[in-house]
Amino acid sequence: MSETTAHDAVDFAPPSELEEMELYHAKTWIGKYVWSQDAKVIAIQYGITAIGIGLVALVLSVIMRLQLGFPHSFSFIDPSNYLQFVTMHGMIMVVYLLTALFLGGFGNYLIPLMVGARDMVFPYLNMISYWVYLAAVLILVASFFVPGGATGAGWTLYPPQAISPGTPGVGGGIILMLLSLAVFIVGFTMGGLNYVVTVLQARTRGMSLMRLPLTVWGIFIATILALLAFPALLVSAIMMLLDLLIGTSFFMPAMVSLGEQTAYDGGTPLLFQHLFWFFGHPEVYIVALPAFGIVSDLLSTHARKAIFGYRMMVWAIVAIGGLSFIVWAHHMYVSGMNPYFGFFFATTTLIIAVPTALKVYNWVLTLWRGNIRLNVPMLFAIGFVFTFINGGLTGLFLGNVTVDLPLSDTYFVIAHFHMVMAVSPVLVIFGAIYHWYPKITGRMFDEGLGKIHFWMTFLGTYAIYYPMHYLGLEGLPRRYFAYGDTAFMSESSQDLNAAISIAAIIVALAQLFFLYNMVVSLWRGKKADDNPWEATTLEWQTADTPPKHGNFGPELPAVYRWAYDYGVPGAADDYIPQNVPPKDVKKA
Amino acid sequence: MTITLVFLALLMGVVVWWLVKQTINITPWVADAATESVREEGVRSPFTTKPLSNKKLALGVFLAVATSLFALFISAYSMRMEYPDWRPLTEPSLLWMNTGILVLSSVFLQWAWNGAKRGELQTVWRGVAVGGAFSIAFIVGQMAAWDQLASSGFFSMGNPANGFFYLLTGVHALHLIGGLIALSRTVSRLWRHEDMESIELGVELCAVYWHYLLVIWLILFGLLLTT
Numbered sequence: 001m002s003e004t005t006a007h008d009a010v011d012f013a014p015p016s017e018l019e020e021m022e023l024y025h026a027k028t029w030i031g032k033y034v035w036s037q038d039a040k041v042i043a044i045q046y047g048i049t050a051i052g053i054g055l056v057a058l059v060l061s062v063i064m065r066l067q068l069g070f071p072h073s074f075s076f077i078d079p080s081n082y083l084q085f086v087t088m089h090g091m092i093m094v095v096y097l098l099t100a101l102f103l104g105g106f107g108n109y110l111i112p113l114m115v116g117a118r119d120m121v122f123p124y125l126n127m128i129s130y131w132v133y134l135a136a137v138l139i140l141v142a143s144f145f146v147p148g149g150a151t152g153a154g155w156t157l158y159p160p161q162a163i164s165p166g167t168p169g170v171g172g173g174i175i176l177m178l179l180s181l182a183v184f185i186v187g188f189t190m191g192g193l194n195y196v197v198t199v200l201q202a203r204t205r206g207m208s209l210m211r212l213p214l215t216v217w218g219i220f221i222a223t224i225l226a227l228l229a230f231p232a233l234l235v236s237a238i239m240m241l242l243d244l245l246i247g248t249s250f251f252m253p254a255m256v257s258l259g260e261q262t263a264y265d266g267g268t269p270l271l272f273q274h275l276f277w278f279f280g281h282p283e284v285y286i287v288a289l290p291a292f293g294i295v296s297d298l299l300s301t302h303a304r305k306a307i308f309g310y311r312m313m314v315w316a317i318v319a320i321g322g323l324s325f326i327v328w329a330h331h332m333y334v335s336g337m338n339p340y341f342g343f344f345f346a347t348t349t350l351i352i353a354v355p356t357a358l359k360v361y362n363w364v365l366t367l368w369r370g371n372i373r374l375n376v377p378m379l380f381a382i383g384f385v386f387t388f389i390n391g392g393l394t395g396l397f398l399g400n401v402t403v404d405l406p407l408s409d410t411y412f413v414i415a416h417f418h419m420v421m422a423v424s425p426v427l428v429i430f431g432a433i434y435h436w437y438p439k440i441t442g443r444m445f446d447e448g449l450g451k452i453h454f455w456m457t458f459l460g461t462y463a464i465y466y467p468m469h470y471l472g473l474e475g476l477p478r479r480y481f482a483y484g485d486t487a488f489m490s491e492s493s494q495d496l497n498a499a500i501s502i503a504a505i506i507v508a509l510a511q512l513f514f515l516y517n518m519v520v521s522l523w524r525g526k527k528a529d530d531n532p533w534e535a536t537t538l539e540w541q542t543a544d545t546p547p548k549h550g551n552f553g554p555e556l557p558a559v560y561r562w563a564y565d566y567g568v569p570g571a572a573d574d575y576i577p578q579n580v581p582p583k584d585v586k587k588a
Numbered sequence: 589m590t591i592t593l594v595f596l597a598l599l600m601g602v603v604v605w606w607l608v609k610q611t612i613n614i615t616p617w618v619a620d621a622a623t624e625s626v627r628e629e630g631v632r633s634p635f636t637t638k639p640l641s642n643k644k645l646a647l648g649v650f651l652a653v654a655t656s657l658f659a660l661f662i663s664a665y666s667m668r669m670e671y672p673d674w675r676p677l678t679e680p681s682l683l684w685m686n687t688g689i690l691v692l693s694s695v696f697l698q699w700a701w702n703g704a705k706r707g708e709l710q711t712v713w714r715g716v717a718v719g720g721a722f723s724i725a726f727i728v729g730q731m732a733a734w735d736q737l738a739s740s741g742f743f744s745m746g747n748p749a750n751g752f753f754y755l756l757t758g759v760h761a762l763h764l765i766g767g768l769i770a771l772s773r774t775v776s777r778l779w780r781h782e783d784m785e786s787i788e789l790g791v792e793l794c795a796v797y798w799h800y801l802l803v804i805w806l807i808l809f810g811l812l813l814t815t
Contacts, residue, residue, distance in 0.1 A: 017639055121642045189653055193646045201630045201642050209629050210611050224603070227649065228596065231657035235664060239755065248751030250668065266673035266748055271664060274589060278660070311611075318607060322600050326593070 007306070007565060009582045013206035013558035021202070023119055023550055037123035038549045039108045042130050044440070046104035049130075053137050054097035055511075060089040062508050069501025071482045071494075079481040080168045083152030086479055087169075088144070090155030091177070094283065095184065096137055098425060102290035103188070103226065104133060106432060107195050107219045109440070113539035114216050116204025116557050116579075118550045120194040129194070132187030139180035146172030154479060156276060159251040159269050163244040165258050174244065178237040185230045195223040204538075206559035210314070211578070213537045213563040214307060217314050218293020221321040222286045229282035229325070236275040243267070273335055277328040284421060285324040289317055291425040292359055294432050295384050297563075299363055301435075301535045302378035303370030304574050306564035308362045316355035323352040333401050334408045342401040349399035353392070360389060371567070371574070376450035377533075380431030383458045384424050391419025394469065409479075412472025415465045423461045430457070430514065437518070438532045442545050443525030445517050453513040460507035464500050471496060536577050537563050591666065592659040599652060606631075647793050651800055654763065658804055661759065662811060665752050669815055677749040679812055680736045686729040687809060693722035694795075694802045701795040704788040712791060713778060719798070720771055723764060730761050749815075756808050760801065767797050 026032045033041055064085050067077045077085075108126065112119050120126045143150045152168030153161060161167045162174055169177075199212075199220045212220075239250040243264070251272040252264035300307040307313060329337065329345040363385050372378065394416040397403050407413060430453070437445050475488050483489060531540040543553030557579035565576040572586035610629045633640045668674070700715025734754065774790035 122646065189650070192653075193649055196649050197642050197646050201639060201645060203630070208610075209607070227653045228599070228656045231653060232592075232660050234657065235660045238759070239664065242751060242755060246751075248755075249748055250664070250751060266671055268668075268671065271667055274667070275660065275664060278589070278592070314611075318604065322604065325596055325600075 007562050008211070009561040009565070009576075009585075011560065011581050011583055013560060013581075016205050016556075018201075020556070021118060021121065024123065025549060032549075035127060037119070037127045039112050039120045039123065039126055040440075040547065040549075040551075042126055043105050043107075043109035045130050046100055046108060046133065049134055049137060050097050050101040050105060053092055053141075054101075056141075057089045057092035057097065058508055058511070060085040060092075062505060064089065065501040065504040067481065069498040080152060081149065082481045083154070083479065084144075084150045084168050084173075087152050087154050087157075088140075088150050092140070093422065094155065094287070095181070096140065098287040098421070099188070099226070099283070100133060101429060102287060102425070103195065103219060103223060104130070104191055106215075106290060106294065107191070107223065109436070110215055110539060111195055111198055111219060112202070113542070113547065113551055114213050114537055115199060115202060116207050116538050116552070116559060117198060117202040118552065118556070121198045121202050122194050125190050126194050129187045129190035132183060132190065136180045136184035136187060139176055139183060143169065143173045143176035143180070146176060148173050151177045156280070157240070157272075158276075159240060159243065159267075159272050160253065160255060160257075160264075163240060163252070164255075164262075175241065178241050181237050182234055185234045188226060188230060192223045192227045195219065196227070204556050204559060207538075207578075210311070211559055211562045214293040214296040214310070214313055214317070215290070215537075216293070217317050218290045218296075221317050222289040225282045225289070225321050225324060226286045229279045229286070232275050232279035233283075236272055236279070239275075240272065270332075270335060270337060273332050274329070277331045278325075280331060281328040282324045284417075285320060287421055287425055289321065291384070291428040292317060295381050295428050296359075296363065296366075297537065298377050298381035298428075298431050298435055299366050299385075300564055300566065301533055302375060302381065303367055303372045304566045305366055305370035306566055308365035308368075309358075310562070310564060312358060313362055316359050319355040320352060323348065323355070327352055330399055330404075333404045339401075346399055346401050350396070353396060353399070356392060360385065360392070375533075376445070376447060376454060377431045377435035379451065379454045379458075380427045380434065383454065384427045384431070387419055387427060387458075387461070388424040390466075391416060391421075391424060395420065406475070407472055409477055410472040411468050411476045411478055414478050415468035415472055418468075419465050423465065427458070430454070433518070435533065436539075437521070438528035438545070439539060439542075440546055441522055441525070442528055443521050444528045444532065445521040445525055449513050449517040453510060453517065456510035456513070457507060460503055460510060463503035464507065467496050467500060531577075534573070534575050536565055536575050538578055541577050541579050589663050589667070592656070592663045595655060595659045599655075641789065643789060643793060647796060651797075654800070654804075657759070658808070661756060662807070665756070665811065665815075668748055668752065671748070673748065675747045675749060676815055677747065677753055677812065679753075679809075680733045682729060682733045682736060683809060683812075686726050686733065687805065689722050689726045689729060690802055690805055693719045693726065694798045695719075696722065697791070697795040697798045701788075701791050704784070704791045707784055709778070709787075712787065716771065716775060716778070716791065716794075720768065720775070723768055723771075723798075727761055727764060730757055733757070753812060756812065760805055760808060763804075764801055767794065767801065770794055770797070 024037055026036065032038070036042060036045070063074075063077060064082065066074055067082055108120070111117075148169050148171040150169045151157070151162065151173040153174065157174070157177070163170060167174075199216060203209075203212075239248070242248045243250050243252050247263055249264045249267035251269050252262070252267040253269065254265040255262055296307050296313060327345055327349045329341050330349045333342050333345075367382070394412070398407060398413060398416055434445060434450055437443070471493055474490065474493055476483070476493055483494070528545060530542065530545045533540070538557055538559070539547075541557060542551060558581075559578045560581040561576060561578055563578055565571075565578075567574050568576055568585075570588055572588045576585055630639045631645055632638065633644075696715045696719035698715075700712045700719060703709075703711025703715055734757070737750070737753065771794050774787070774794055777787050777790055
């Protein structure tokens with residue numbers, strides 16, 4: 001019995017039952033860095049592609065804000081392309097940036113390292129999954145350049161407008177959008193198989209499920225959600241394509257379009273909404289759960305304190321994942337569906353707030369009496385807690401049917417979902433990139449620039465989205481190109497829109513600090529140790545930094561304790577890595 | 589949607605049950621229990637207790653995804669059926685023959701798998717070749733059925749059941765074509781005389797996938813016939 005009182009440390013790691021997997025070591029530069037089967041390289045490929053297309057979407061949002069803040073001041077923005085920008089900004093950010101970056105980027109890099117594996121279990125399939133994702137991105141970008149341009153149907157692509165004349169991009173634009181989504185789903189199914197099977201079967205000796213860091217739990221459950229929810233998007237995309245291309249009437253009712261009776265009959269747009277939101281709600285948890293997992297690890301490491309209530313955190317992630325499939329119609333309260341459905345879905349929506357709130361309490365309790373180091377990753381992690389509480393609380397308003405009726409399709413909804421999806425998870429992404437930057441690149445970033453980036457982003461996004469709630473309460477509708485003179489909207493709402501736009505431009509420009517820091521530190525950054533944050537998880541215990549192909553050198557680590565042995569009484573250091581057996585712990 | 593929700597509820601029930609079994613009794617804070625609590629806890633085969641091969645687990649996960657897809661299509665079909673303009677479709681009788689062909693291809697792949705388990709390469713070759721040939725015949729038969737339906741004037745989209753017919757059979761056929769691609773990789777392993785273990789695994793995975801697609805086809809066919 002050791003004298004340090006650690007959570008579950010044992011001197012025993014069971015022998016391995018399976019042979020180690022044989023990795024394919026490429027010989028050429030192209031084989032190593034382009035057609036790479038190394039999950040770490042694939043992760044960086046996903047990351048760069050996702051951030052690249054994300055920057056395109058950021059520019060689109062700035063253009064939108066220019067129009068909203070200073071209407072009719074820019075001749076290159078008209079009602080038609082405004083809607084195209086709205087649609088593409090939304091679709092890119094939700095699917096092609098956030099989902100791809102969390103699952104494809106962070107998942108690929110961190111899962112093998114954190115579970116103690118040499119690579120993903122299907123490296124060839126992993127490689128293919130990236131190139132399929134890239135193809136999906138290119139198809140989407142192509143939609144800007146076809147006649148008619150990109151679709152302007154809103155990221156929710158509701159029929160009948162999405163495929164009816166009058167909506168921008170009703171020719172090639174919507175076809176390429178739907179095709180791109182289908183290709184994306186195929187690619188993510190390939191990736192998802194990898195992540196799930198690796199977490200289940202490729203863990204190293206002693207790495208039981210309850211010793212996994214919460215980052216892995218978050219990405220793992222999110223992957224299961226993605227595998228089950230994306231088919232709903234595929235179904236709706238295929239059916240909408242058939243409606244458009246061969247004239248079926250799955251979603252298209254009998255209607256008059258541009259003065260002429262169409263050939264459609266009998267379809268219902270409501271069917272599309274059910275299918276779309278059956279995907280759409282789990283999708284937001286696919287984005288949120290990895291963020292929850294990562295932020296738990298960031299808070300714990302930089303507060304030098306075990307995550308409060310690890311088991312509850314795991315079960316909360318599982319519960320949120322399961323419940324996320326039965327709340328979808330809270331996006332449809334105003335659709336004209338059976339009102340009793342609204343009652344049911346409002347109830348389930350409020351229920352899902354319970355495990356989510358539990359996680360928030362546990363994050364705060366992790367910080368309580370921790371030995372907090374306010375470095376850049378920690379600032380972003382704490383920023384997440386603030387903004388997520390804010391955004392989550394407004395979700396409670398929207399989850400109730402009667403309160404949602406006047407707020408639906410207003411800026412209140414936009415403020416809510418940006419807070420919980422654009423601000424909070426993006427703060428986690430930044431925190432995570434700063435946190436793992438030394439491991440990925442072998443260099444430290446510039447701390448000062450990082451802090452400037454944090455404060456401008458954190459305070460700036462509050463300046464954008466907090467006032468936006470008031471615009472929504474006033475009734476300002478979303479997806480409108482301009483507002484004109486309307487009695488119910490005060491004059492000051494236009495001033496507020498202008499202020500929000502200025503804040504948005506400043507925040508967008510502030511990201512240049514981040515990009516500069518990340519790129520320049522590759523050459524000018526101080527060389528990093530293997531474990532600069534003194535963290536316990538396995539990715540920090542590699543033989544080399546950055547880790548080579550095969551991750552851990554000649555011998556895989558064996559795990560003797562959970563991922564949160566910080567501040568263990570009796571130990572000399574304030575952390576004990578997972579692969580240190582109790583007999584090797586330095587006593588105080 | 590109820591169909592999909594029931595399927596998902598069952599699936600999640602299985603997932604949560606498994607997770608609970610692996611984790612709920614673990615009491616790492618109790619001194620002697622700590623050693624017991626450390627198990628690899630990977631998914632194990634229910635038949636042998638060895639860890640399940642990664643490719644088998646991946647197929648299982650993929651089948652769950654495909655089931656989700658088909659359940660959603662069936663849900664959409666059922667929801668659309670409620671509307672007053674629904675006219676039941678008379679399916680071409682060719683579909684009965686196609687069903688028989690698909691059953692035969694499953695039978696031959698099962699035969700190939702049994703042969704692989706006994707190490708009889710000849711059987712494996714024959715089974716895979718005939719099974720593959722019947723699968724191609726099925727797809728050709730489906731295209732002929734499409735043709736028949738289209739030429740008797742059912743391509744006009746006046747009846748929503750038409751659209752669903754093409755959609756459901758088309759998605760099923762696409763999955764079968766994907767399976768044929770996988771089968772061709774097994775054939776190439778046979779051709780290159782690779783070791784029996786990897787051949788057996790390849791044939792097993794294909795056979796399971798074929799049986800799955802047969803079950804899905806029977807469900808879809810039954811749905812199309814009765815509505």
